Amino acid sequence: MYDFSYHRPSDLDAAAAIVGAHDDYKLLAGGMSLIPSLKMRLARYPGIVDLSGLDALRGIRRSGTTLLIGAMTAHAEVAASAEVAGAIPALAVLAEGIGDPLVRNRGTIGGSIANADPAADYPAALLGLDALVITNRREIGADDFFLGLFETALEPGEIITAVRFPIPQAAGYCKYPQPASRFALAGVFVSKLAECVRVAVTGAAPRVFRLEDAERALGGNFHPAAIERLAVAHDGLNSDIHASAQYRAHCVAVLAARAVAAARHAQG
Ligand SMILES: Cc1cc2nc3c(=O)[nH]c(=O)nc-3n(C[C@H](O)[C@H](O)[C@H](O)COP(=O)(O)OP(=O)(O)OC[C@H]3O[C@@H](n4cnc5c(N)ncnc54)[C@H](O)[C@@H]3O)c2cc1C
Numbered sequence: 001m002y003d004f005s006y007h008r009p010s011d012l013d014a015a016a017a018i019v020g021a022h023d024d025y026k027l028l029a030g031g032m033s034l035i036p037s038l039k040m041r042l043a044r045y046p047g048i049v050d051l052s053g054l055d056a057l058r059g060i061r062r063s064g065t066t067l068l069i070g071a072m073t074a075h076a077e078v079a080a081s082a083e084v085a086g087a088i089p090a091l092a093v094l095a096e097g098i099g100d101p102l103v104r105n106r107g108t109i110g111g112s113i114a115n116a117d118p119a120a121d122y123p124a125a126l127l128g129l130d131a132l133v134i135t136n137r138r139e140i141g142a143d144d145f146f147l148g149l150f151e152t153a154l155e156p157g158e159i160i161t162a163v164r165f166p167i168p169q170a171a172g173y174c175k176y177p178q179p180a181s182r183f184a185l186a187g188v189f190v191s192k193l194a195e196c197v198r199v200a201v202t203g204a205a206p207r208v209f210r211l212e213d214a215e216r217a218l219g220g221n222f223h224p225a226a227i228e229r230l231a232v233a234h235d236g237l238n239s240d241i242h243a244s245a246q247y248r249a250h251c252v253a254v255l256a257a258r259a260v261a262a263a264r265h266a267q268g
Helices: 012-021 034-039 075-080 082-087 089-096 101-106 109-115 122-129 212-220 245-267
Strands: 005-007 026-028 047-050 060-063 066-070 132-135 139-141 146-148 160-166 170-177 184-192 197-202
Touching: 012 047, 026 034, 060 082, 066 082, 066 109, 075 089, 075 101, 075 109, 082 089, 089 122, 089 170, 089 184, 089 245, 109 122, 109 160, 122 146, 122 160, 122 170, 122 184, 122 197, 170 245, 184 212, 184 245, 197 212, 197 245
Parallel strands: 005 047, 026 047
Antiparallel strands: 060 066, 066 160, 132 139, 132 160, 170 184, 184 197
């Protein structure tokens, strides 16, 4: 690890002031991605701003037709939350399937989406539910948030404070986990909202994306049968030691149908 100055502010304004004054400083949430990169000297920052003292960034609150999850809320809290289970059970399923207990206890929703790992689970939920990312400066729709491989719309020094999810009529998530890491080799989040159906895919491409053919088909008939002949193009999909692009395309079609079945099952 290279030397750095360490800051642990106790409120958002103080945190924003530090990163606002030093745009080469890095925010620290659960540390599940950042700490290993520091330990292995893959990254070097002159200062680290630890968000763990910002209690206002923690917690889960249902209000009307939305569910608000603070950026510093750990995956394990989302998985165990009665509010989440009651409003969006697919989100609890997704959180429970992230990594292992250590990762779920330390890793946060804010850190996960800021990191924008192409195989992370939460980006699929944000895009699949048309969620809003709330920062200390603005609100960003999920369609505009994930820009590329480990790349988001966040500006230097911008802090995610929460994510607001609309509560859908039905939602389901299904992933094929890479056996060692549990990250998604491919994963599909499907939701039926009041005005449309959304289908988001993670793990298959450099960034999370929507499957518009499936959205159209499911908009007319929210049933796995509506997408049983879905042909997913493999152009632009990831090909690596774990799976070819063709294999991932096949997985996406299978997982999409299973996610719809899970959504229908959860709906009762
Ligand atoms: C062994 C292992 C297995 C894993 N398996 C999975 C898996 O199956 N599925 C999955 O989705 N993920 C998986 N992860 C990733 C994990 O879920 C973490 O969410 C992720 O590593 C980052 O979250 P964090 O809270 O630890 O953030 P950190 O590591 O602290 O930070 C990550 C990045 O986000 C930035 N950041 C953090 N918080 C904010 C904020 N509030 N505003 C702006 N920027 C911020 C940091 O500056 C940094 O750039 C795994 C990780 C490990 C180590």
